[in-house]
Amino acid sequence: MNDAAVTTPSTPSGLKARARRVLAQLDSVLPDVDALYGDLHEHPELSGQEARTAAQVARRLEAEGYEVTRNVGGHGVVGLLRNGDGPTVLLRGDMDALPVEEKTGLSYASRVRTEAGEPVMHACGHDVHTACLVGTAAVLARSRDAWRGTVMVVGQPAEETLTGAKAMLDAGLYARFGTPDAVLGQHTAPLPVGTFMHRDGVAMMGATQVRVRLFGRGAHGAQPELSVDPVVLGASVVLRLQTIVSRELSPLEAAVVTVGHFQAGSRANVIPDEALLEVTVRTEDDGVRSRVLAAIERIAKGEAAAAGAPKPPLVEVLNQGPVNRNDPALMGRVRDAHAEWFGREALVPGVLGTASEDFPYFARGPEHPVPTAYWFVGITPRKTWDAARGATPMEKVAHVPGPHSGFYAPDRAGSLRMGCESLTVAALACLHGGGGPGDH
Numbered sequence: 366m367n368d369a370a371v372t373t374p375s376t377p378s379g380l381k382a383r384a385r386r387v388l389a390q391l392d393s394v395l396p397d398v399d400a401l402y403g404d405l406h407e408h409p410e411l412s413g414q415e416a417r418t419a420a421q422v423a424r425r426l427e428a429e430g431y432e433v434t435r436n437v438g439g440h441g442v443v444g445l446l447r448n449g450d451g452p453t454v455l456l457r458g459d460m461d462a463l464p465v466e467e468k469t470g471l472s473y474a475s476r477v478r479t480e481a482g483e484p485v486m487h488a489c490g491h492d493v494h495t496a497c498l499v500g501t502a503a504v505l506a507r508s509r510d511a512w513r514g515t516v517m518v519v520g521q522p523a524e525e526t527l528t529g530a531k532a533m534l535d536a537g538l539y540a541r542f543g544t545p546d547a548v549l550g551q552h553t554a555p556l557p558v559g560t561f562m563h564r565d566g567v568a569m570m571g572a573t574q575v576r577v578r579l580f581g582r583g584a585h586g587a588q589p590e591l592s593v594d595p596v597v598l599g600a601s602v603v604l605r606l607q608t609i610v611s612r613e614l615s616p617l618e619a620a621v622v623t624v625g626h627f628q629a630g631s632r633a634n635v636i637p638d639e640a641l642l643e644v645t646v647r648t649e650d651d652g653v654r655s656r657v658l659a660a661i662e663r664i665a666k667g668e669a670a671a672a673g674a675p676k677p678p679l680v681e682v683l684n685q686g687p688v689n690r691n692d693p694a695l696m697g698r699v700r701d702a703h704a705e706w707f708g709r710e711a712l713v714p715g716v717l718g719t720a721s722e723d724f725p726y727f728a729r730g731p732e733h734p735v736p737t738a739y740w741f742v743g744i745t746p747r748k749t750w751d752a753a754r755g756a757t758p759m760e761k762v763a764h765v766p767g768p769h770s771g772f773y774a775p776d777r778a779g780s781l782r783m784g785c786e787s788l789t790v791a792a793l794a795c796l797h798g799g800g801g802p803g804d805h
C-alpha cells in the first residue's frame with residue numbers, strides 16, 4: 366500500500382464506532398494481559414537475554430492466529446495478521462529490563478539477580494509496553510470484521526543498549542515481512558494514569574555513547590616526575606568537555622554532554638597507565654551531534670598532547686540512537702484519535718525530553734523513510750500524583766518516581782487498560798475500516 370492509504374482521513378465518528386467494536390473485546394483480554402505483565406515484572410531479562418519474554422509473546426500471538434517468526438535480530442519476535450486490503454501498520458513494544466534494584470515493595474517486585482549478582486528490574490516500563498502490545502494484538506485479532514489491512518506486531522529486544530531495533534532491521538525485518546506504511550510505538554511516562562503526551566517533530570533527542578581511552582605512563586605514586594599521569598589528564602578532559610555545550614554551541618542548540626563513567630587506577634600510591642571515560646551525548650539535531658563528537662575527539666587529543674602522553678587517545682562510538690522524529694501527519698492522526706477516544710482533557714502538552722530511544726531506526730525504510738509516531742502513556746497512580754509536591758504537572762513530574770528508578774511503579778490495572786486502548790485506537794486510525802456497521 367502507498368502512504369496515501371494511511372493519510373486518508375476517516376471520519377471521526379467512524380473511528381470512534383470502530384474503536385468501540387474492537388475494544389469491546391478488551392475486558393475478555395485484560396486478565397491475560399495482567400497475568401503476562403505480572404509474570405514479566407517478576408521475571409525481567411536484561412538487554413539481549415529476553416529469551417523467556419520473547420517465547421511468551423510468540424506463544425500468545427500464535428494463539429491469536431498471527432504468523433509468528435522468532436529470533437529476528439536476537440530475541441526479536443514478528444507477528445503478522447493479514448486481514449484484507451489496506452495499509453500495513455507496525456506496532457512496536459520493547460521487551461528488555463535494566464540492571465536496577467527494585468525498591469517498590471510491591472508483592473510482585475523483581476528479586477531477580479544475574480549470575481554475577483547484578484539486580485534486574487523492569488524499571489523502564491517495558492513490561493507494560495510488551496503486555497499492552499500483546500493485548501492490542503489480541504483485540505485486533507478478535508475483531509477482524511472491524512478493520513482491514515495488515516498488522517505487524519514487533520516484540521523488540523535490547524532497547525536499553527540502543528541495539529535491538531537496528532539488529533532487527535539488519536536481519537531483514539522489512540525485506541522479509543514487508544515495509545510498513547506506519548510505525549507506532551508508545552512509552553510509559555511518570556504522568557498521571559489516564560493522560561497521554563504527544564509531541565510534534567522531535568519526540569526525543571538522539572543519543573551517542575562515546576568511549577575515550579587516555580594513555581599515560583605509570584609510576585610510583587611518590588615519583589610523579591617519572592609519569593604522565595592519566596588521572597590528571599582525564600580530569601582535564603572531563604572539565605574541558607564541559608565547555609562544548611557552554612562555549613561551542615549556541616544557546617539555541619539543545620545538547621547534553623555527560624561523563625557518566627571515569628575509571629583509572631586501583632590504589633593511592635600507584636600512578637596508572639591509562640584512564641577510561643565514557644560519555645553520553647544527547648542532541649536534537651544530527652549536525653550538532655557531529656560537531657559535538659568532533660569536539661570530544663579534538664579535546665581528548667589536545668589535552669593528551671598537552672600532557673605529553675606517549676600516544677594519542679582512542680576515541681570510539683559505542684552505540685547510538687538517532688533523533689526520534691515524529692511524522693507530522695501520522696502524529697496528528699494519532700493525537701486526534703486519542704483526543705476523540707479519551708477526550709481532549711486527557712492530553713498533556715508535549716515537552717522535549719533528553720532521554721533517547723532506538724525506535725527511530727524503524728523509520729529507515731529500504732527506499733524511503735517510513736512515517737513513525739511515538740507517544741507517552743501516563744502510569745503514575747492518582748494517589749501518588751495527588752500527593753506529589755508542585756503546582757504544575759512539570760513540577761510534580763520531578764517528585765514522582767520516573768523511568769530507571771528502583772521505585773518506578775506503574776498503576777497496574779490503569780496502565781494496562783490505557784496502554785491497550787491507546788495502541789489499539791492509534792492502530793485503527795491507520796488501518797482501513799471493515800465496512801461493517803458504524804463505518805461512516
Ligand SMILES: [Zn+2]
Nearest residue numbers: 489525768769
Ligand atoms: Zn529505559
Ligand SMILES: [Zn+2]
Nearest residue numbers: 489490491552
Ligand atoms: Zn524505555
